[in-house]
Amino acid sequence: MTRLHVDRERCAGAGMCVLTVPEVFDQDDRDGRVVVRSDTAAADPSAMRDAVTLCPSHALSLRDDP
Amino acid sequence: MARAARTAQKGKTMTSEPLTFPFTRTSLFDPPQEILDLRAERPIARVRFADGREGWLATRRSTIREVLADPRFSARQELRNSGFATTLDIPPARPGQFISMDPPDHTRYRHLLAGQFTVRRMRRLAAHIEEIAEEHLDRMAAAEPPVDLVRAYAAPIPALVISDLLGVPRDYRERFTQEIVSMSRIDASPEEKVQAQANVAGYLGELVRRKRAEPADDLLGGLLSDGDLTDEEVTNIGFLLLGGGFDTTANVLGLGVLALLLDPAQIPVITDPETVENAVEELLRYLPIVPGTVRAALEDVEIEGVRVRAGESVMVSIPEGNRDPGRFADPDTLDLTRSAAGHISFGHGVHQCIGQQLARVELRVGFPALFRRFPTLRLAVPPEEVPLRDDMVIYGVRELPVTWSAR
Ligand code: HEM
Numbered sequence A: 001m002t003r004l005h006v007d008r009e010r011c012a013g014a015g016m017c018v019l020t021v022p023e024v025f026d027q028d029d030r031d032g033r034v035v036v037r038s039d040t041a042a043a044d045p046s047a048m049r050d051a052v053t054l055c056p057s058h059a060l061s062l063r064d065d066p
Numbered sequence B: 001m002a003r004a005a006r007t008a009q010k011g012k013t014m015t016s017e018p019l020t021f022p023f024t025r026t027s028l029f030d031p032p033q034e035i036l037d038l039r040a041e042r043p044i045a046r047v048r049f050a051d052g053r054e055g056w057l058a059t060r061r062s063t064i065r066e067v068l069a070d071p072r073f074s075a076r077q078e079l080r081n082s083g084f085a086t087t088l089d090i091p092p093a094r095p096g097q098f099i100s101m102d103p104p105d106h107t108r109y110r111h112l113l114a115g116q117f118t119v120r121r122m123r124r125l126a127a128h129i130e131e132i133a134e135e136h137l138d139r140m141a142a143a144e145p146p147v148d149l150v151r152a153y154a155a156p157i158p159a160l161v162i163s164d165l166l167g168v169p170r171d172y173r174e175r176f177t178q179e180i181v182s183m184s185r186i187d188a189s190p191e192e193k194v195q196a197q198a199n200v201a202g203y204l205g206e207l208v209r210r211k212r213a214e215p216a217d218d219l220l221g222g223l224l225s226d227g228d229l230t231d232e233e234v235t236n237i238g239f240l241l242l243g244g245g246f247d248t249t250a251n252v253l254g255l256g257v258l259a260l261l262l263d264p265a266q267i268p269v270i271t272d273p274e275t276v277e278n279a280v281e282e283l284l285r286y287l288p289i290v291p292g293t294v295r296a297a298l299e300d301v302e303i304e305g306v307r308v309r310a311g312e313s314v315m316v317s318i319p320e321g322n323r324d325p326g327r328f329a330d331p332d333t334l335d336l337t338r339s340a341a342g343h344i345s346f347g348h349g350v351h352q353c354i355g356q357q358l359a360r361v362e363l364r365v366g367f368p369a370l371f372r373r374f375p376t377l378r379l380a381v382p383p384e385e386v387p388l389r390d391d392m393v394i395y396g397v398r399e400l401p402v403t404w405s406a407r
């Protein structure tokens, strides 16, 4: 199964993910960093892939779990 | 065969004269021809910057994204060639001027600020921005056409929005916005500009000292109370936000209105709330407002078959990256209905524009409000007479004389 991995240390708080898949991503009001607000399994996989490639700081990745 | 061709091309790259800044623009909305010519041939090419030094110019979207995401390329201004300025020695960033810093210095400031610019917070500003827009439209409606749309609408809106966000008090707001506008006015003399900059910086410093004494519930107040930032840092951050957020947004509005007046069949796409968001993204993609940014190699880097040597600068051509036929079909056509996701108008990497969600809200409010209020809006001069900001780093229209029919 494909899982979303988030590296909050790398996140630059640009908000591209929130624009791309608002159901899944949100930003912390204090530092602007990404927050995953819902189960990603239900999200549109192609939108999730867009969010990963659009993230400017490569903070997001989709990985296949064994 | 393929190998021979590659060697021949390499030979050409080595021997041909580097392109020389500044380039000349031959059409209203397209990047300069010299850069367009490179498109198919070389994603990264030798270039001579305005200060006489040589470096590289990246023109392909994927190459640009690679450079901007690679920590071996530095944003420190004392290392990189400015690309546009003719001065050679640029001092390091002042405290707080994080656009010209690398991680971890950059990171610290970025996180102190990014929470103030989230998608959610910026969307909450929409109603306030609408009020500002309507106020200016009322004034326009009360005036006799023709009016200069830059002065009446495109310039004051972003200036007022950022002043309010920073927490500039009402009694000083008009005066302050005028100073911001004259910092970048094209017809101002160098002395006037320097004076306006000193006035804005001086006032910001004063404002920060006052907010330090009396905590305020706004962006500057928040920065003063959250972090352990000095007054100097907060002042410089305020100045950076003004500088980054005003000219850019104002020129997207100005040049964007011109593009739409020349192709009015597309206006309904931007006035429709269902399609306005994507329409704004397409204008951001298509309009060559910010010509690029520059990074300096901290070590030798191999990229697209060339070796960028340590110390050399790479300028990335943002407008050209946005016309990449590999990503956008028929890229030189403005089509408000296409998906423009993936444009690089706000840059890429850790420096990707921190004000982009604010700019988006301003544009999503600003364009439709104008065309709804003035359905008969049209140019008051022939298009070739619209004066352009050809000699400025940030491109756009200097003035946009428009008129409309009285109802
Ligand atoms: C349509 C309007 C805008 C455009 C096209 C734009 C474009 C850009 C670009 C290309 C960068 C990256 C620079 C680099 O990598 O060297 C950037 C960074 C930045 N922008 Fe914007 N910008 C816009 C609006 C704004 C607004 C409204 C603000 C402030 C409220 C702002 C503040 C900044 C700041 C502070 C940075 C530096 C971020 C960092 O270094 O981490 N910009 N902008």
Ligand code: SF4
Pocket (backbone or CB within 6 Å): A010, A011, A012, A013, A014, A015, A016, A017, A018, A027, A032, A033, A034, A054, A055, A056, A057, A058, A059, A060
């Ligand atoms: S797009 Fe990337 S950098 Fe921006 S908020 Fe999301 S995770 Fe962070």
